[in-house]
Amino acid sequence: MNPAHPSDPAHPSDPAHPSASAPARTAALPPLPGAPGGPALPSVEDLLADAVAVTLPMRVRFRGTDARQALLLRGPAGWAEFSPFPEYGPAESSAWLAAAIEAGWQGWPAPVRDVVPVNATVPAVEADAVESVLARYGEGITAVKVKVAEHRPGGGLVPGSHSADLARVRRVRELLPDAHVRIDANAGWTPAEAIAMLAELADVGLEYAEQPVPGIKKLARVRRELRARGVSTPIAADEAVRKAEDPLAVAAAGAADLIVVKVQPLGGVRRAAAIVAAAGLPAVVSSALDTSVGIAGGAALAAHLPALPHACGLGTAALFDDDVVAPAWTPRQGVLEAPGERAPEPDPALLGRVRADERTHAWWRDRVAAAHAVLAAGGR
Numbered sequence: 001m002n003p004a005h006p007s008d009p010a011h012p013s014d015p016a017h018p019s020a021s022a023p024a025r026t027a028a029l030p031p032l033p034g035a036p037g038g039p040a041l042p043s044v045e046d047l048l049a050d051a052v053a054v055t056l057p058m059r060v061r062f063r064g065t066d067a068r069q070a071l072l073l074r075g076p077a078g079w080a081e082f083s084p085f086p087e088y089g090p091a092e093s094s095a096w097l098a099a100a101i102e103a104g105w106q107g108w109p110a111p112v113r114d115v116v117p118v119n120a121t122v123p124a125v126e127a128d129a130v131e132s133v134l135a136r137y138g139e140g141i142t143a144v145k146v147k148v149a150e151h152r153p154g155g156g157l158v159p160g161s162h163s164a165d166l167a168r169v170r171r172v173r174e175l176l177p178d179a180h181v182r183i184d185a186n187a188g189w190t191p192a193e194a195i196a197m198l199a200e201l202a203d204v205g206l207e208y209a210e211q212p213v214p215g216i217k218k219l220a221r222v223r224r225e226l227r228a229r230g231v232s233t234p235i236a237a238d239e240a241v242r243k244a245e246d247p248l249a250v251a252a253a254g255a256a257d258l259i260v261v262k263v264q265p266l267g268g269v270r271r272a273a274a275i276v277a278a279a280g281l282p283a284v285v286s287s288a289l290d291t292s293v294g295i296a297g298g299a300a301l302a303a304h305l306p307a308l309p310h311a312c313g314l315g316t317a318a319l320f321d322d323d324v325v326a327p328a329w330t331p332r333q334g335v336l337e338a339p340g341e342r343a344p345e346p347d348p349a350l351l352g353r354v355r356a357d358e359r360t361h362a363w364w365r366d367r368v369a370a371a372h373a374v375l376a377a378g379g380r
């Protein structure tokens with residue numbers, strides 16, 4: 001078993017939407033570590049030899065947490081991050097471990113571009129706090145993601161969330177009249193709520209709405225009903241890609257206009273790139289609220305994709321009060337540097353400052369061993 005670390009509450013609005021069974025479509029993806037034809041699976045001892053657990057304090061509460069927990073690993077190809085959210089079990093975490101093995105024991109594929117445009121991310125703050133959040137991203141912001149549909153820890157939307165969401169989105173539009181503005185509901189609305197909110201926001205000219213509702217069928221329904229009402233807001237799939245047993249099912253169903261891809265949940269840069277190619281839809285690379293080591297993996301994916309039509313959600317290191325790399329992998333003039341084929345080296349002084357306690361190290365060691373067992377048995 002893999003209990004959540006008690007200091008980190010589970011996130012209620014990130015539901016899993018597994019499809020019924022692992023379908024043949026995923027067979028075309030690059031094999032996982034330890035699978036036939038895939039990279040070697042290092043032993044648990046090798047993976048943990050130089051592991052450092054860190055806790056990064058956040059400037060703004062995000063995804064229900066004020067501190068991000070992560071484990072940094074070091075392999076022959078460089079540093080790597082393993083940071084499945086505390087409530088994730090071994091099967092889901094095994095994809096995150098595959099991504100860490102790629103980074104540390106294999107290295108990332110070559111980039112085709114030097115820089116990656118990124119969006120600023122605005123958590124579910126009050127409208128009057130939007131300006132100070134945007135200020136953290138500096139000059140040159142061309143795209144903003146606004147979080148909406150925030151849930152209470154016990155479940156259910158925060159009271160008054162619809163009007164707070166509308167005010168937050170409108171405040172962003174007011175401050176940045178020319179920026180692309182996208183929203184992300186993390187599957188937190190019902191279809192009726194999503195249709196009403198997106199119809200209400202039609203005048204804002206949203207770039208897209210990310211995972212307004214859970215699951216593939218509901219996404220398809222919202223998309224269809226919006227079109228019937230003359231609302232053309234594109235629909236993006238996030239959880240329906242990264243938490244599904246078949247990350248290609250949403251594209252196969254024609255339920256979204258674009259997909260959001262994340263390196264750790266999808267098992268590495270090569271697997272995420274293969275998912276984009278097989279989906280045949282425009283893709284946005286986004287963060288998993290990683291430290292600068294993991295963010296560099298997102299930048300490696302974005303720099304490797306043949307086409308990158310949208311700014312990426314990789315600016316989230318700006319939400320941390322502290323990081324592990326100096327300078328942090330944060331955007332300048334709206335772009336992030338591509339890291340090349342390996343992650344940046346953590347700074348020993350920073351590591352000393354954000355190093356987690358021994359109990360947290362033990363918790364991470366158990367999580368690595370449990371995820372490793374899933375990979376050793378052939379994957380989730």
Ligand SMILES: O=C(O)CCC(=O)C1=CC=C[C@@H](O)[C@@H]1C(=O)O
Pocket residue numbers: 014063119120121145184186238286287288289312313314315316
């Ligand atoms: O895409 C961005 O701008 C920031 C990243 C982001 O929104 C997320 C990071 C980590 C966990 C997720 O709940 C969340 C997302 O849903 O995309």
Ligand SMILES: [Mg+2]
Pocket residue numbers: 184186210211238239260
């Ligand atoms: Mg999302």
